[in-house]
């Protein structure tokens with residue numbers, strides 16, 4: 001059984017698949033996710049190759065729940081014949097008074113307005129919302145007004161008296177699964193698999209430390225997700241679904257991520273409890289180009305002597321935000337010779353990072369203060385020995401300089417002991433679902 005529904009809005013721009021391999025990418029992963037997100041607001045890529053389509057949606061894992069029927073908004077109305085009910089969509093400038101006049105039931109409105117709850121709701125009608133009216137020879141018999149996705153006003157008449165109450169619909173969670181194979185682009189594959197852009201973005205985010213979705217995705221790459229979607233009154237809610245488990249196969253490598261919530265913190269881990277996150281993001285700044293690579297034997301551009309270049313220079317406009325690549329504590333903040341305005345952050349495990357030639361520091365930072373991964377710490381400039389605005393970035397492991405572009409980044413802290421046991425218990429059914437041959441076969 002396939003649950004189908006219209007996506008909320010059309011896809012706006014597709015990122016084409018690169019079909020030739022690239023050695024490595026230096027574009028920061030977190031920015032890539034953002035770029036992909038933003039690019040959804042662009043223009044649709046027109047080319048589709050239906051003949052190549054191999055994407056499929058698998059049956060939902062929980063099948064007891066009937067599929068949503070968007071036509072049925074009020075389950076209570078099911079027994080009624082459609083002709084008994086008038087459905088009025090509130091137009092801009094509409095008032096309850098105008099609507100009741102239109103259906104010649106103004107006297108009913110006067111009575112309904114004696115009830116505080118209905119008076120309050122009907123004074124604040126919103127364009128696009130629907131009012132369902134059931135009429136008889138005495139006037140209004142019954143009314144529903146959809147206040148929000150999960151809230152409705154219900155007015156009924158008993159003898160000559162009206163009564164009103166607010167119905168709060170229960171939010172129902174449905175566990176669904178989808179698989180896709182990429183032909184043209186990830187977003188097109190997601191659309192074919194019947195999943196929302198938001199779920200695709202979640203998946204991109206989850207795997208962003210391992211996969212560069214702008215550069216590494218190939219035709220034939222496959223994904224598989226298990227996710228929760230939310231419904232009220234049979235209709236899907238705007239609130240986006242949430243991925244519980246995901247698997248992505250690219251270049252013969254398979255990555256698995258399983259959701260785990262602990263102490264109100266949500267994280268994704270592989271089956272062994274290792275975080276999907278790295279302790280560092282690769283790049284501290286959104287740059288235009290690399291103006292100088294890590295090079296132990298470089299000729300210094302100003303001093304013209306052989307001097308090791310112990311970091312990477314990222315050319316970027318003055319004022320561009322510089323982010324701490326990992327969580328840690330500020331070890332140094334201030335001016336230091338050729339570095340100009342510089343920040344050194346000390347991280348756990350013997351790591352430290354350095355950010356030089358800054359135009360200014362982020363306000364409120366001082367020595368000893370904790371910073372988080374991705375937190376803004378300063379702005380690109382050309383203080384110290386710099387020929388133009390750029391960020392000089394160094395990465396040290398136990399005091400030794402490493403190439404920031406290629407150094408193997410450590411994983412964020414894995415789950416241990418009791419947490420790991422609890423995690424393994426929780427993910428067992430998800431792993432079984434992910435491993436189903438029917439899901440994996442596509």
Ligand SMILES: [Zn+2]
Pocket residue numbers: 292309311312313391392393
């Ligand atoms: Zn440099």
